[in-house]
Amino acid sequence: xxxxxxxxxxxxxxxxxxxxxxxxxxxxxxxxxxxxxxxxxxxxxxxxxxxxxxxxxxxxxxxxxxxxxxxxxxxxxxxxxxxxxxxxxxxxxxxxxxxxxxxxxxxxxxxxxxxxxxxxxxxxxxxxxxxxxxxxxxxxxxxxxxxxxxxxxxxxxxxxxxxxxxxxxxxxxxxxxxxxxxxxxxxxxxxxxxxxxxxxxxxxxxxxxxxxxxxxxxxxxxxxxxxxxxxxxxxxxxxxxxxxxxxxxxxxxxxxxxxxxxxxxxxxxxxxxxxxxxxxxxxxxxxxxxxxxxxxxxxxxxxxxxxxxxxxxxxxxxxxxxxxxxxxxxxxxxxxxxxxxxxxxxxxxxxxxxxxxxxxxxxxxxxxxxxxxxxxxxx
Numbered sequence: 001x002x003x004x005x006x007x008x009x010x011x012x013x014x015x016x017x018x019x020x021x022x023x024x025x026x027x028x029x030x031x032x033x034x035x036x037x038x039x040x041x042x043x044x045x046x047x048x049x050x051x052x053x054x055x056x057x058x059x060x061x062x063x064x065x066x067x068x069x070x071x072x073x074x075x076x077x078x079x080x081x082x083x084x085x086x087x088x089x090x091x092x093x094x095x096x097x098x099x100x101x102x103x104x105x106x107x108x109x110x111x112x113x114x115x116x117x118x119x120x121x122x123x124x125x126x127x128x129x130x131x132x133x134x135x136x137x138x139x140x141x142x143x144x145x146x147x148x149x150x151x152x153x154x155x156x157x158x159x160x161x162x163x164x165x166x167x168x169x170x171x172x173x174x175x176x177x178x179x180x181x182x183x184x185x186x187x188x189x190x191x192x193x194x195x196x197x198x199x200x201x202x203x204x205x206x207x208x209x210x211x212x213x214x215x216x217x218x219x220x221x222x223x224x225x226x227x228x229x230x231x232x233x234x235x236x237x238x239x240x241x242x243x244x245x246x247x248x249x250x251x252x253x254x255x256x257x258x259x260x261x262x263x264x265x266x267x268x269x270x271x272x273x274x275x276x277x278x279x280x281x282x283x284x285x286x287x288x289x290x291x292x293x294x295x296x297x298x299x300x301x302x303x304x305x306x307x308x309x310x311x312x313x314x315x316x317x318x319x320x321x322x323x324x325x326x327x328x329x330x331x332x333x334x335x336x337x338x339x340x341x342x343x344x345x346x347x348x349x350x351x352x353x354x355x356x357x358x359x360x361x362x363x364x365x366x367x368x369x370x371x372x373x374x375x376x377x378x379x
């Protein structure tokens with residue numbers, strides 16, 4: 001197997017595990033509430049704890065992509081991500097669990113700051129297609145996470161979920177250990193002050209960042225609180241599957257958008273998906289409950305599944321010479337939204353109930369559609 005293929009398999013396997021480790025948090029939120037005896041407001045800290053270290057690491061490592069030892073950073077990140085899941089599985093108190101979650105985010109961020117930049121250099125003529133396939137690998141891991149959690153907790157304690165998932169990072173680390181980086185990645189251009197200023201002025205990059213901030217907030221809301229919301233109208237054993245139904249749509253959605261992206265255009269397709277997502281969001285998160293909600297969230301997932309890879313590809317095309325920094329901007333903007341919105345929803349849930357809190361992503365999708373429209377015009 002040639003080095004490029006081995007790198008691709010390793011990256012896709014890592015991102016699938018990353019997605020699964022993110023999605024099990026929402027699926028296990030009711031278990032955390034019972035195990036650690038915490039309120040809904042404190043449960044809202046799970047999202048920012050997992051994102052705080054991730055965001056800072058993605059930003060720092062991505063902006064320094066032309067100056068750091070890329071291979072070592074990738075390897076340390078993979079090993080750390082797996083090891084810290086094992087620490088979380090043994091955490092006796094909630095603060096220790098949150099602390100390990102912060103460090104887990106740091107480890108993930110070191111890899112995610114570089115993975116799409118590496119793909120960009122491995123496949124310079126198929127960047128958009130590979131980004132969408134990267135998103136498909138994430139979707140497969142994401143949809144597997146809640147289902148995996150539901151299966152494990154049906155026969156064992158919730159801590160076993162973290163143990164088994166943590167061990168999955170080991171073969172990824174072993175596969176990366178002996179690989180050499182592509183020449184293009186070794187020659188990644190360090191960003192200068194002038195280059196950073198240029199990115200800050202680019203309306204397409206700014207539009208991408210703004211749209212992904214809102215999209216990240218929506219996804220953070222759904223990933224964290226959808227199982228909790230579903231628990232109010234579905235049997236407890238089935239509530240985690242509400243998130244699986246949403247994420248299941250990411251798999252066919254991203255397969256379809258991989259084909260359409262290079263024919264329609266990344267920005268145009270992103271806008272075409274954002275507009276119908278507005279009524280779909282309202283129907284799925286406000287107007288339905290119980291088993292009907294499972295069908296509605298699947299439809300919503302089809303509308304939302306393409307946004308992150310499509311918008312990321314728009315930014316990468318706008319400044320392809322700075323693939324690392326652009327990747328840092330797109331990923332960090334998404335995860336800032338993922339941290340902030342679920343936290344705010346935890347406060348709203350504590351005061352007014354989860355039904356009121358679920359109106360937040362409905363408002364955000366309207367803002368996201370307007371932002372994507374402005375970016376489309378700027379292009």
